[in-house]
Amino acid sequence: MIYAAVVAGYLCIVLAMGIIEFYAVKRPNSIAPMGDMLEHVMRSRTVRVGIIAAWWWFGWHFLFAPTVQAAL
Numbered sequence: 001m002i003y004a005a006v007v008a009g010y011l012c013i014v015l016a017m018g019i020i021e022f023y024a025v026k027r028p029n030s031i032a033p034m035g036d037m038l039e040h041v042m043r044s045r046t047v048r049v050g051i052i053a054a055w056w057w058f059g060w061h062f063l064f065a066p067t068v069q070a071a072l
Contacts, residue, residue, distance in 0.1 A: 017034075024031040041047055
């Protein structure tokens, strides 16, 4: 049950990101598009390593290490 709620929450976040990106492409003066933000952020090597570590953490916890369900 909680797994479905967490997945639904992440899907809502992804949907919101898509809507904001669509708005940013239409009006780039009010909100910077994702490509422009990533280009600015990825200039630092430290940030690139941090982003890779974050993606590794998400991948490990959601794809390779499923949670153990306790029998009630």
